[in-house]
Amino acid sequence: IVQAQSKTGTTVGTFLLIEPSARIAGMGNAGVSVGSGIDAVYYNPAAIGSLGKAQLGLSHAEWFAGIDYNHVIASFPIGGAGTLVGSVTQLGSGDIDVRTVGQPLGTGERFDVSDLAIGVGWGRQITDRFTIGAQVSWLQERIWNSTMSTAVIHLGTLYRLSDDGVE
Numbered sequence: 001i002v003q004a005q006s007k008t009g010t011t012v013g014t015f016l017l018i019e020p021s022a023r024i025a026g027m028g029n030a031g032v033s034v035g036s037g038i039d040a041v042y043y044n045p046a047a048i049g050s051l052g053k054a055q056l057g058l059s060h061a062e063w064f065a066g067i068d069y070n071h072v073i074a075s076f077p078i079g080g081a082g083t084l085v086g087s088v089t090q091l092g093s094g095d096i097d098v099r100t101v102g103q104p105l106g107t108g109e110r111f112d113v114s115d116l117a118i119g120v121g122w123g124r125q126i127t128d129r130f131t132i133g134a135q136v137s138w139l140q141e142r143i144w145n146s147t148m149s150t151a152v153i154h155l156g157t158l159y160r161l162s163d164d165g166v167e
Contacts, residue, residue: 012150013139015091015115020059020071038073041085041121041135046156048123049131051075051083066094082124085135091115111144121154129160 019025021039034040038055040047059071073087093113097106116139123133133156140149 012141012148013115013117013152015069015141016089016117016139018069018091020057020069020073020089022059038075038085041073041075041087041123041133044156044158045085045121045133045135045154046123046131046158048075048083048085048121048133048135049125050158051077051085051123053077068092068094082122085119085121085123087117087119087121087135087137089115089117089119113144114140114142116140117152131158132156133158 019029020042024030024034024039034043034047036047036050038051038057041051053075054077055075057071057073059069061069063069068091070090071087073085076084076086078084091114095110095112098109098111099106117137119135119137121133121135123131125131135154137152137154138149139152140147142148
């Protein structure tokens with residue numbers, strides 16, 4: 001007998017694979033190809049260093065079955081020291097009926113699933129073509145009475161080959 005395992009449920013932060021930018025989602029989720037702008041920070045924290053002015057990015061999506069997705073990111077330049085970024089990403093399921101084999105129409109109990117990521121980052125332009133950045137995020141995933149949380153560190157660099165990109 002051959003048995004397969006999908007390992008579903010053994011990963012953390014899969015909600016972070018959801019693209020918050022409609023523009024980048026329209027490009028087939030090729031966000032790593034975007035080297036500047038507040039949308040690029042989601043893929044590489046070094047993009048923070050290229051943000052020369054305060055910016056705000058908002059994303060909200062309501063999906064079927066009461067699932068909602070929200071993403072907020074804001075940048076704050078701090079002069080020659082670089083730029084700071086703060087972000088919040090949230091995914092919620094809405095209420096879900098508890099169903100069992102014995103009670104397939106529901107037990108009368110309800111639960112919900114909630115995912116949250118809160119991050120702060122810093123980036124700085126080192127030369128006219130090279131930027132560095134770092135972001136620390138706190139992730140929390142909750143399903144019914146179980147909660148898991150962890151910290152994540154993202155480090156990144158960007159090197160622009162020419163002023164117009166690759167030539």
